[in-house]
Amino acid sequence: MFLDHQGDVLLGPLNAPICASAHAEIRVEGAEFVAAYEPTLKSWKAAWKWANGCAPTILHNTKEEYPPAIAVRPAYEKELTTWIQNGWLIPYDEQRLGPPRALIPLMAVIQRAKGKVRPVLDFRELNGHIDTFTANSDVCANKIREWRRRGTNVSILDLRKAYLQIRVEESLWPYQTVMIHGRRYCLTRLGFGLNVAPSIMKAVVDKVLSLAPEVSRGSSAYLDDIFVDESVVNRRVVSKHLAEYGLESKTPESVWEGARVLGLNVWGERNMLRWKRGTEIAEPPKKLTRRTVFSYCGELVGHYPVCGWLRVASAFVKREANSVTSRWDEPIHGGPVPQHLDEMVRQLKEHDPVQGRWDISGTVARIWVDASMLALGAALEVDGEIVEDGTWLRPDEARHINMAELDAVIKGLNLALTWKMKTVELMTDSATVHRWIEDGLLGKARLKTKAANEMLIRRRIETVLALVREYQLSLTVTLVRSIDNKADRLTRVPNRWIARPDMFGTQACAAAVNDEQSTVSLIVTVHHEAGHPGVRRTLYFARRRDPRISKREVRRVLSECDICKSIDPAPAKWKHGVLEVPQIWQRVGVDVTHYGKDLYLTMIDCGPSRFAIWRLLIHRSSVEVARHLESVFYERGAPEELLTDNDTAFRSREVRLVTERWGTRLRFRCAYAPSGNGITERCHRTIKVIAARTKCSIQEAVHRYNLTPRDDRNAITAPANAIHRYILRDRNEISTITPERSTDCPYSVGDAVWVRPHAGRCDSQYCKGLVTRVISDQAIEINGMPRHVRDVRRRNRTPQQTFGSAPQPAVNDPTEEYSKEQSRWVGIPTHAEEPVPTQSVHDQRQAQTDPRRSTRIRQQTRCRLLGCRPADCLGDQEGQRDATLVSEEFSSTRDLEIRRECSE
Structure with missing residues (x-):
């Protein structure tokens, strides 16, 4: 096989001569694959087609293996060794095949029915690049x-080893590489787990069987299992025919003597074939979750044609598992589920309903149908034997029982039509349904009903009559007693499974709690006495007192509980936003970070380029930050928006003046939510890792980052190659971008809320606050500080609080400290007063009585203006020079507003 210039698969070279052999023309092509028989090798070679005709450059999986259990490791290693010895796995030759394109993880699958361990490849990532067409699948x-x-x-x-008999085109080997004991191998055969493998296997086997008319007429295949009718063709002839076209089979088995057919054990007995379950009944799993319960019930029912009462029982247990869990892996402790599973297993070991007659003939059948408040049931009987049955659980909000009986009739007729029956006798125990269908078939009388669902009933009757006409059925209806209805057992479970044992002793109490107000007060009382649990546990305790309480009522009452919302509340849902913008240099994320002992001002483009700029800071001060920002603006133009955290340097007057001169809007992320500037944080990590691993400088690490393609393939996507694709904006130009307005924010200005305190624990009381501004769908201002909506819960207003009342400051809220610091700005003439010595002020403060924590002035460890310590401002000559420069810079101002701590 070869690939042309368009990426399509070709069988053989473009100019290859046509071979006269008939075998060379054998070819199978589907929508997602192509396969051909190679007579020289006496084997089939296949190749899949990539989705959209484009093969992936490389797959990103790095996991080599899912480690198997210790007990199966020897058998797993032995099977892999066999694969290597047979040439199915060969060492990967990079010079011949090029670089590997994918790494497929290995894992072990235990086949309990056969007692084997099979190595399987996890093709999930590769399957995402291959389309499948399953309309014609068996x-x-x-x-x-x-x-x-x-x-x-x-x-x-x-x-024998069906999939491993199909070779894979050599150009696809780089996508089937595995790692075994540190060495890379490639799978040269069709792998189990590839999404197109069943389609390829089915097409190849069907093609081979169709090459001989007698073999095609007397055999039928399901993937690698071939069923042979020996009254038409001998099994050895079929086996030889398969071997002639490169398909090796095991020794044929006579079904009469006992064989395994599609997971069922079939054998001959008294001129007929019988079947039963193909595996032993396993014990219920010790650790019960929704996933394990569904898996175990699926194993019990499987694809068996007849299951009897087991089908409705397993479906009922799965519904119970759904009702007591909210997640697939949530443990199930106690309750009815373990008891019902144990009871099912005991009944199965005494008498397993999964069995019956195998061979079926004729077109005459009898359909048994029934319905109950729990489920619908239908069973197909041929020659006195139930050959197939089915059960369908009804929803909790079920319609009238007569409607359910009609639904069961339609499902029973569909079951008979799948078996191609022509003469059908419908057996029902509903007199109403019997009269409706009989009158409709005979035309004796029109349908007479005054039910609310009259039109739905008529539509179902018309469906039954349409099936009879379209498929030319000979349908008769017979009325039987419920005790004689063979479908009755398909719709029933024991009464003790449905009845609650705690309902009988609480009816007297439930009679006293009838009105809505009493129900609410009962739920509130139960919720408080139980320790304020969630909805499901409160519902459990409330129903012990009143079984009529609904889950909706409990959820409504708990949604108004201020205690639950102010102490360790449940996680809130919010509309997730996107930090990325469509234009380059439109929004720039700014932050101050460190590497070693150095501080850097970082600027990262939030647009498509992700270009990064790092500037070394001499000291952490607002003047230094503003100077570097304006320097970058002069070099590369000012963005329309700066996204920063709530650092005091970014909230300073100097930075605000720079942004106002350039017409740039400042946007502060939510407090205590680093993800609000996530693009910048991820860039910090990437550049620091590059510098730490290569031992290079930060400047070189930033350079390497800006030259690395974002898609790992095209140099055009590198930040440095994309940054100059924007129009620089002059500071005199007016910004055209409009501020984002919230449309789906759950809060509005003036709402009373609970706010999560910084570094609060599960028992910490949330702080009170008022919404002062809505920033976006994810961010709101609480008392002037931006906070994320996930840290906010709506608070029920007290009767004394009105809408126009002043907001109550949050306890230990940094907003309060920020507002107090702003209120301490004073006007000091720069030429008339001498600075007060720091030592004297410090002594005066020591003499004062320490105020409360929420009102006292914090001792500053850094100069607000210069970002250095007070001792450095007094003792360090370089710090004094910087202070002098700043003082001279603002000497033209009559009154300079500075914080009182700066004078210290």
């Missing part, structure tokens, strides 16, 4: 119905 249930009509003189053939 269905196991339909294939079983077809085989059961073949009679009793039948055999079964199983291909």
